[in-house]
Amino acid sequence: MTEDILLEARNLTKAFGGLVAVDDVSIKIRKKTMHAIIGPNGAGKTTLFNLLSGVLPPTKGEVYYKGEEITKLPPYKRAHLGIGRTFQITNIFPNLSVMENVRLAAQAKGKDNFKLLRRADDFQQYIDKAEEIIEVVSLKGKELFLARDLAHGEKRKLELGIMLACDPELLLFDEPTAGMSSEQVPELIDIITNIVHNGDRTAILVEHRMDMVMSISDIITVMNQGRILAEGSPGEIASNPQVQIAYLGDLYGELA
Amino acid sequence: MSQTPLKTKKPFFLRFKDERILLILFALMLAFPFVMNLITGSGLNDGITKFWQGQLIIFFIMAVFAMSYDLLIGFGGILSFGHAASFGGGAYTFALLMEHWAPNFIGKYRILIGSLDITEGIVLLIVFLAVVLVSILIGLLFSATSIRLKGAYFAMLTLALGTAMFILVKATDFHEWTGADEGLHGVYVPDWINPTQNRLTIYLISLVFLVVCYLVMKRMVNSPTGRVIIANRENEDRMRMIGYNPVLYRTIAFVSASFFAGLAGALYSIWNTSATPTMVSAVTTVNALIMTILGGMGTLVGPILGAAIMQTISQFFYTWFGARWPLVFGVLFILIVMFLPYGIIGTWRMKRNDIKGGWQKLLRLLSKKEDL
Incomplete structure (x- = not known):
């Protein structure tokens, strides 16, 4: 079932000097699934993310997207292929309006990036698309706010909006709820599941909130010390004794 | 349909609302030589009228140079200490071609349309095309340095590149061509744009250029x-991550900034009928930097205002303070940066509503007192 695989990493290794952050990781992401990657702090989740999105070059190993090797492709080219990502630490354009943040992302794939002598506001299609997306991530009414003036939760939503405006097929969420209060989380989960399921998209999710991971993901990969410890459905993972010892133990025990 | 301001298309005449003040200033500048002539009666190409046209020409050209710098630093966020290389590059390209190539060409060939001699026009056109080409190449050279370096390292490299250009134009090896330290003086310029004989023409050209x-x-x-x-x-x-290649857009910023700076340099070379190493030196870059900071980065109008202030200050401060004027200007500059951190235009745009509100409050207070 190779056509079923959207993204594949083979023997991916990343070493920072002597520290091996990601150690010989092979992972397959199936189409239209919500694939969560969990693991204790320092397990190499974010590094794996950076390897998949092209922010860091791997020391060894390859990455395939739709069967084609993309290991050496810079991030902006991966974005054109349909890989979008969010960041653990909010990463937006702070001094631009919410509208402009999303509009720029919408413009990225278009063919109007090199029109030096036309007015950007005359390209209505990007503005329309941006408005549509701002509604999806429930930031309506804040279009003209500067991004830096938004509340933290709203910035996280804007981050989703920027990613969404690039029309990605594969979404990489790096701790989308980082720094958010528990009351704000359900709304964000709704937005994320809506984006993924209604858009027929595939998502990789790194998250610390176990309740969230267990409820929304189809497959879970558990990482520990740069290696893959286990992989399976939420039920399998929760009942895996190895995982419970290494990581889940207290956290999931509390919830159950 | 939602009604955000971004969606509504402004009618044509309203699009110029922001430029209203500039339009008035343009009209004033256009009328200036003629009004000045009426008042002083000294003739358009003589005495004080001629002198102030000269001052304004320098202002117009430096304003374009400062704006081009603003493209880089204000909009692109690129701090380059070598921007004068583009300005000087334009000036030297113009001066070298006009000095060594144009007189020969004009001496040998005549291009006529009917009885109209357009040789000089064609020569100028070719020279300006060369200026554009050289400016673009210099822009590409500088942007190539920005591919791997960032921040202070990048700034240092631009300084080094700029200084390399400076040393190149000063090199005695090329004395025969560039005049080395002295630069090129008395460069051939067709009579109709010669700043001594026809200052009004070059005044109007510079104004329109700006x-x-x-x-x-x-x-x-x-x-x-x-x-x-x-x-x-x-x-x-x-x-x-959203699919743009930063290097590409930095290159565009560099090339377009260099393009405008090169044209400004060529025009400055016409105005002076010379090209000197100072035009390529870091001092020229720093001048543009000061103008941009004074007026406000990322505003475009700011650098124009900054250039006007610099031009006025260097004119009057010299008569007031003598050779020590840069010292006084330095203190003034520090004060401006301290109290108007975003430059004059930048700070005004940020605090516009506060300032206007304050005025209205003051006026209301005053009018109430009158009632009493």
């Missing part, structure tokens, strides 16, 4: 490309 450059640059920073360049200043990592 206005056209301003309008084009303003359009550029609001274009799809310009918006990407601004976003690049804000957050380069995010740019990559």
Whole structure:
């Protein structure tokens, strides 16, 4: 079932000097699934993310997207292929309006990036698309706010909006709820599941909130010390004794 | 349909609302030599009228140079200490060709349309095309340095490149061509744009040049490309992740800034009928930097205002303070940076509502007192 695989990493290794952050990781992401990657702090989740999105070059190993090797492709080219990502630490354009943040992302794939002598506001299609997306991530009414003036939760939503405006097929969420209060989380989960399921998209999710991971993901990969410890459905993972010892133990025990 | 201000298309005449003040200033500048002539009666090409036209010509040209610097630093977020290389490059390209090539060409060939001799026009056109070409090449050279370096390292490399250009034009090896330390003086310029004989022509050309450059640059920073360049200043990592190649957009910023700077340099060379190493030196870059900071980075109007202030100050401070004027100017500059951190225009745009509100309050208070 190779056509079923959207993204594949083979023997991916990343070493920072002597520290091996990601150690010989092979992972397959199936189409239209919500694939969560969990693991204790320092397990190499974010590094794996950076390897998949092209922010860091791997020391060894390859990455395939739709069967084609993309290991050496810079991030902006991966974005054109349909890989979008969010960041653990909010990463937006702070001094631009919410509208402009999303509009720029919408413009990225278009063919109007090199029109030096036309007015950007005359390209209505990007503005329309941006408005549509701002509604999806429930930031309506804040279009003209500067991004830096938004509340933290709203910035996280804007981050989703920027990613969404690039029309990605594969979404990489790096701790989308980082720094958010528990009351704000359900709304964000709704937005994320809506984006993924209604858009027929595939998502990789790194998250610390176990309740969230267990409820929304189809497959879970558990990482520990740069290696893959286990992989399976939420039920399998929760009942895996190895995982419970290494990581889940207290956290999931509390919830159950 | 939602009604955000972004969606409504302004009627044509309202699009110029922001430029109203500039339009008035343009009209004033256009009328200036003639009004001055009426008042003083000294003749358009004589005495004080001629002198002030000269001062304004320098202002117009330096304003374009400062705006081009603003494209880089204000909109692109690129701090280059070698921008004078483009300015001087334009000036030297113009002066070298006019000195060594144009007289020969004009001596040998005559291009006529009917009985109209357009040789000089064609020569100027070719020379300006060369200026554009050289400016673009210099822009590409500088942008190539920005591919791997960032921040202070990048700034240092631009300084080094700029200084390399400075040393190149001063090199005694090329004395025969460039005049080395002295530069090129008394460069051949066709009579109809000669600043001594026909100052009004060059005045009007410089004024139109400023206005056209301003309008084009303003359009550029609001274009799809310009918006990407601004976003690049804000957050380069995010740019990559949404599918833009930052290097490409930095190159565009460099090349367009260099293009305008080169043209300004060539025009400055016409005005002086010379090209000197000072035009390529870091001092010239720093002048543009000061103008941009004074007026406000990323505003385009700011650098124009900054250039006007610099021109006025260097004129009057010299008569007031003598050779020590840069010292006084330095203190003034520090004060401006301390109290108007975003420059004059930048701070005004941020505090506009506060200032207007304050005025209205004051006026209301005053009018109440009158009632009493």
